[in-house]
Each structure stands twice: as C-alpha cells, then as structure tokens.
Amino acid sequence: MNECGYLDADIQPACDALPIKGMETRIFILNFEDWLNATVTQGATVDIISAIALASTKEAYEAIVPPNFPKERYTSEKGDSGYAIYTHEIDVLVEPTAEGKLFAKDAGRGRFVVIAEKKAKGTDKEDAFDVLGGDAGIEGTITYDSDANDGHIAITIASPDARESGPPKTFFNTDYATTVAALEALLTPAA
Numbered sequence: 017m018n019e020c021g022y023l024d025a026d027i028q029p030a031c032d033a034l035p036i037k038g039m040e041t042r043i044f045i046l047n048f049e050d051w052l053n054a055t056v057t058q059g060a061t062v063d064i065i066s067a068i069a070l071a072s073t074k075e076a077y078e079a080i081v082p083p084n085f086p087k088e089r090y091t092s093e094k095g096d097s098g099y100a101i102y103t104h105e106i107d108v109l110v111e112p113t114a115e116g117k118l119f120a121k122d123a124g125r126g127r128f129v130v131i132a133e134k135k136a137k138g139t140d141k142e143d144a145f146d147v148l149g150g151d152a153g154i155e156g157t158i159t160y161d162s163d164a165n166d167g168h169i170a171i172t173i174a175s176p177d178a179r180e181s182g183p184p185k186t187f188f189n190t191d192y193a194t195t196v197a198a199l200e201a202l203l204t205p206a207a
Contacts, residue, residue, distance in 0.1 A: 039086035040133040043079050043108065044199050045173075048127035048153035050074040056150075059188060065147055066189045068202060076131075076202035079119070081108045082168065088132055088146060090183050104148040104184055105174035106130055112160060112169050120169050123156030130154060130173055131187055131199060141192035145199070152179035 046054075050070055059066035070076070087107045092100040110116040130148045137144035148154055152175060159170045189195045 036135040038084060038135045039088055039106075040135060041081050041083050041086065042133060043081065043086065043106070044076045044131040044202060045079060046070075046076045046129045046131075046202070047074075048129055048149070051129040051150070051153070059186075063182065063185050065150075065185050065187045067198065068187070070202060070206045072207060073205050075205040076199070078203055079108060079110070081110065082166070085109045085165075085168075086132065088134070088148065088184070090148075090180075091178075092183075093178050095178070100182075101178040102180040102182055103175040103178045104154055104180050105172060106132055106148055106154075107170065107172050109165055109168035109170055112162075112167060116169055120156070120158045120160075120171055123171050123173060124158050125156075127153035127155050128173060137192070141195075142188050143186055144192060145187040145195060146184035147187050148173075148184045149175065149180070150185055151181050 053071045053074070055067075055069040056065055057067035057069075058064065085107070086109075089105045090102055091105075092102045095101040110119050127149075129150055132146050132148065133144050134146060154173045155176050156171050156173045159172075161170075164170070187195060187199070189198050
C-alpha cells in the first residue's frame with residue numbers, strides 16, 4: 017500500500033517507447049456537471065479510469081484542432097495542508113467562424129472535463145489518453161488576435177486555481193482500439 021507522499025516503486029525508462037512531445041488533434045470535451053453525474057469506473061489503479069457511462073441524454077463533444085498546436089500542461093503547488101494540489105491545462109485552436117466563436121463563448125462560460133490524446137502513447141498505447149479536470153473541472157479563457165496563431169481563436173481550458181488532487185488520470189480500457197471505441201461512444205447521447 018502506498019503511503020501518501022512516499023515513493024514505493026522504482027521508475028525505469030521505457031526504452032522501447034520513449035516520450036514523443038505533443039498532442040494529437042482530437043479532444044473529447046464533457047460538461048463538468050455531466051461528468052459528476054456519470055458512472056466513472058476505476059481501472060487497475062486509482063490513476064486509471066477504465067469506463068465512463070454518461071447519464072441518459074448526455075454526450076461528450078469532439079473538437080478537432082490544427083496539428084501541432086494542442087498543448088497539455090499540469091503543475092503542482094503545496095496546499096495549506098502541505099500536500100500537492102494540481103492545475104490542469106490544455107490549449108486548443110478553433111477557426112474564427114460563427115461555429116468557432118460559439119464554441120469559444122461556451123468554453124468561456126462553462127466548466128469541463130477534457131480527454132486528450134497524447135502522441136506519447138506508451139508501449140501498448142495504454143497511456144494514450146489523459147483526463148483533465150476530473151476533480152474540479154477546467155474553464156476556458158479565450159484570446160483572439162488576427163495576426164497570431166494563423167488567425168485562429170486560442171482557447172486555454174484550465175483549472176481556475178489549483179484544485180485537482182493529482183496529475184491527469186489515464187483513460188484506458190483493455191486496449192487502444194477498445195479505448196477509442198469507448199470514447200467515440202460518448203459522442204452519441206446516452207439512451
């Protein structure tokens with residue numbers, strides 16, 4: 017059993033799956049309230065989520081963003097209790113169309129959970145998807161400058177302050193194909 021704040025295992029580099037920087041272009045976004053009302057199943061450890069079942073009529077939304085732009089970050093700071101608390105953050109770009117502006121407006125008004133795919137997926141692609149904002153949700157801030165970001169709207173979706181209990185959790189169910197299918201199923205409203 018891992019005592020809080022104490023290491024209990026060695027860390028070895030996975031030489032056959034060295035990290036690759038960057039994110040893929042597809043992200044899944046869930047309204048935070050829908051996340052709170054979902055059935056979220058823990059995987060092999062508390063840092064892995066193996067299933068998400070949304071309540072009836074609820075669904076996730078998909079954003080396809082330009083390549084090489086999505087950037088995920090998380091940081092920690094010591095809380096008043098002495099334990100680390102975390103901030104989760106992801107940057108995305110959307111086109112400045114009416115649809116893109118509506119997305120930006122909604123991102124600036126709500127709270128979300130984002131599931132993002134990393135380029136560094138692990139040896140068996142078991143580390144491909146990170147879940148950001150699962151504890152407290154993340155919120156959007158919008159920046160538009162017609163001379164920056166190739167004319168796209170930049171949206172940073174981040175913890176409003178350090179509220180997360182740890183780094184982003186991993187979403188993984190059985191294998192990569194099953195995991196992708198489970199995420200894509202979230203895009204259809206639950207029966």
